[in-house]
Amino acid sequence: MQSFEHVPALRALVAEWRGQNKTIGFVPTMGSLHNGHRSLVANARARCDRVVVSIFVNPTQFSAGEDFEDYPRTIDADKLALVEDGVDALFLPKVKDLYPRGVDIATTMVSISGLNSELCGAHRDGHFDGVLTVVNKLLNIITSDMLFLGQKDFQQLYMVRQMVSELLIPVEVIGVPTYREADGLAMSSRNQYLTEADRPKASSLYNILCNISESLNQGNNDFSALENAALSKLQNLGFVPDYVEVRRQQDMAKAKAEDKELVVLGAAKLGKTRLIDNAEVSR
Incomplete structure (x- = not known):
């Protein structure tokens, strides 16, 4: 090299x-x-x-x-x-x-x-x-x-x-495709900031986004309710969320009920570590 x-x-x-x-x-x-x-x-x-x-x-x-x-x-x-x-x-x-x-x-x-x-x-x-x-x-x-x-x-x-x-x-x-740890946490150079206490919780962000994606695949189009519920779950786990949103893959616009190709995006701080992730949806 x-x-x-x-x-x-x-x-x-x-x-x-x-x-x-x-x-x-x-x-x-x-x-x-x-x-x-x-x-x-x-x-x-x-x-x-x-x-x-x-x-x-x-x-x-x-x-x-x-x-x-x-x-x-x-x-x-x-x-x-x-x-x-x-x-x-x-x-x-x-x-x-x-x-x-x-x-x-x-x-x-x-x-x-x-x-x-x-x-x-x-x-x-x-x-x-x-x-x-x-x-x-x-x-x-x-x-x-x-x-x-x-x-x-x-x-x-x-x-x-x-x-x-x-x-x-x-x-x-x-x-x-995102490379993940065994528990689903997306690999990131900033993961080393995670404390021993925070590390087991860190994969919760991805799990919560995946739960939204499952709901979307089942026909749930109440995007606002899904997003707000996710924010509450993150807060209860000790995260400080920046956002959780459902968007269209094709142009990153806010999703509508008729949209089929979606992405659920989220970012939140856990201690001093800012984590981001997403889950794609095709329905």
Whole structure:
């Protein structure tokens, strides 16, 4: 595996691969890799000739008071995992490489109006602008054929797909199923924040979302009642919920009774850990 910190050298390698007619898969991460990340790499490895992984803790997607400084950084262990998984190139940019003018002044950002302030966006000011901007920059550098993202971040996956479509970026966005612990908890780098007391309760978020999905499949269309009941259950278990909502998969609009392809989305804090998850519904 070759490692790169600067854009020109990585672009030169990508150009060499292009000259050899190799297909390129790209997996963007913030590091602190777990088996969920590794499943993205495995999917990329299976579908592409060459695989690039980036590790970059992106400052513009953290809101004020969030865990940017504390976000786990485990670069040595991450490198070992990526070598084991057969990654061809690792990109480790510095902030100045991706934000030449810095992040403390007005800088060019990508934003999708409306959805960037709903669901997770309503509770993490500017988060999705930061995500879309950094993904756009990374795609401009790596020019991959395929981009692999986890389905746990359903809203993020939807918005990246919308950005790629509307900005005419020639990449196929592949959503990879969420990798879960034995009890159903979606794997996340932030799970290590969970205390010993909180960890057994953490999978309750997913279980509650799945219960809503079962009710929807049985024909229950009282979305508001289902959402409110879920919020109460989470509160009773000690969570501080941000939201539980039923949306349409196709456009993330609020669900209507006639809709068939739905997704139940939820986010809640358990102690200092913010958990997000979703359950898709086809009825």
